[in-house]
Amino acid sequence: MILPIVAYGNPVLRKVADEVDPDYPGLKELIANMWETMYASNGVGLAAPQINKSIRLFVIDSEQIFEGMEDEEEKAQYPGDEGAKKVFINAYIKELNGTPWAYNEGCLSIPKIREDVVRSGSVTLEYEDEHFNLHTETFTGITARVILHEYDHIEGKLFIDYLPPLKKQLLKRKLSDISSGKIKVDYKMSFR
Structure with missing residues (x-):
């Protein structure tokens, strides 16, 4: 089932998510729904807070990025x-x-905004x-970057938090429009 993606402004996106235990109700179905939602939204990652679940769960598929790269030179940029x-x-x-x-990163919860974000080249995760x-x-x-972006979601952070204050100020109106639902996207969204 395709779930609505929570828009910027919803408090769930700013919470540090809770741990998940093996008896979490409907976990297998939730994960299947997250995959379906991510693909239907043309995303490469999706975190549970983005579907209004404040739990430490995210899915990524960065393989599709490499499938979209036509030439070997482009792939060689990511040894x-x-x-x-x-x-x-x-x-x-x-x-x-x-x-x-x-x-240049974007986010399904913050549609139509893309900005350059500096992140580490590798991440070791447990x-x-x-x-x-x-x-x-x-x-x-790229895989580390996608993971770090989704990891931020379970820590209550967004990619726009890495932007300089002036850049954030310039985005204020667009962010306000997103949180109030004044935006058109080709996937299901939930506004506050």
Whole structure:
């Protein structure tokens, strides 16, 4: 089932999410719905707070980014990163490494706004998968960026928090329009 994506301004996007335990009601169905919602919205990641669930759960599929890259030179910009399609439950960052780099990010909860955000080149994460098996894994390149973006959602942060004050000021009206529902998108959204 495709779920509505919570728009900027909803308080759930600013909460630090709660841990998930294996007996969380309907977890398997929720994860399936998150995949369906993410793909229907043309996203590469989706965190539970974006569907109004304040729990430490997100899904990513950065493989589709690499599938969209036609030439090998473009792929070569991200050595060691072939993308990943994974479920992350109760994730915590263990280490940030690599050269920080800027990339033009957007967010399904903040549609029609894209800005350059500087993030670390790699992230080591401890997390549980959908079967609650514990993993510690390092991700690099675009995949690390997608993970860090979704991880921010479970920590109550948004990509616009990384912008300089003047840039945020310039976006104030657009953000206000988003939170009040004065925006058209081709996916289901929920406004406050």
